[in-house]
Amino acid sequence: MAKKKIQSDSTTEEKIKTAARKVFTKKGYSAARTRDIAEEAGINLALLNYYFRSKEKLFDIVMMENLQKFLLVLGGALREEKSSLNEKVALIANNYVDMLKSNPDLPIFILSEIRANPEKFVHNMGIKGLLLESSFFKQLHQATKGKIHPLHLLMNVMSMTVFPFIASPLLQHVGNLKQPDFDNLMEERKKMIPIWFDSIVKGL
């Protein structure tokens, strides 16, 4: 408990983890090279194995951190007990857009690696029954009036928020957008997604 956490990247171990996070998240497990990580960290290749034993063990750490970062946004809404459904949707949209503007490669990294290795990562995610028993899910269920599965509404919120970041290179091309244009659209979505969500619910 008495950690000596002076700075984030002060120790060699932290420098390697920071570099690994950057390289793995950008290129994925298979395309990432341990030599790239070592160079990015400004240390020698041997040190990587000295601290983390293998590429896979280092990757697992990065994967778990990234998975937690991604699910924490949704988890934050689940822990809000007394807020309304629309407030939770607004919270999710806002927090995801803010987080993904700084981490645009995160969703496709997570979803690719889970798909490549479901049995390995689909556990230890801590939200197995957590979602289905949350007040958020109950609110979703009420909003559907029994007409559709509550998961549809959750899919819609997650889709409209996260997908544009996954498809951004394609969207920017077909929409003839520069990066600032795209960022502006994402900012607009923060306030529009709750409105759209409300329209969907009212139209059921």
Add this chain to the structure above:
Amino acid sequence: MAKKKIQSDSTTEEKIKTAARKVFTKKGYSAARTRDIAEEAGINLALLNYYFRSKEKLFDIVMMENLQKFLLVLGGALREEKSSLNEKVALIANNYVDMLKSNPDLPIFILSEIRANPEKFVHNMGIKGLLLESSFFKQLHQATKGKIHPLHLLMNVMSMTVFPFIASPLLQHVGNLKQPDFDNLMEERKKMIPIWFDSIVKGL
């Protein structure tokens, strides 16, 4: 023009391409092994290079085919001149769900590879100005009443349709769904997405 196309997989070249399509689409460029492709095709490794010269050249063929398959669904809606906006949305949702049920790895493959190599694949896509000048885009623009960027509406349709397939391993886990349950949800979305889209437009 006078092709001798007897069967799809009759020739060795076609067998290799079919195997490559399967392995590359499932695992991506970096994780795919030419040996896996050769084994999947039931031929020797040397034959792969005899027909396609290199892993990368074979990959480029698969990538272009997959990119075309993915964009053709959207392109189909762009070519519908006289149908209404809601009809086009229904067409997109139906065709994407049908296609992605048979090719669940397709979207994440395309979007991952484009992200890994934007400058290489973002060209030759044939829909640069095609979208912005289409009657579909004009209809989207009219529907917004000048309140939001028309791309938002396109993003919403694509998101709600495609994203669930990208995130299916995660969604099936947190929603406690088996594969048939998930497929049923996707079938429901074919008819719900046009309704939800209409609600969004009316709520603007």
Add this chain to the structure above:
DNA sequence: GTCTATAATTCGATAGAC
């Protein structure tokens, strides 16, 4: 056209000096 055998390179990991 198809195969076996192998070359050439890359990559993850380790031994050993300091």
Add this chain to the structure above:
DNA sequence: GTCTATCGAATTATAGAC
């Protein structure tokens, strides 16, 4: 703890027999 040097396995690609 950190480095240089190198090993061994895996991978792409090719040479050459049939």
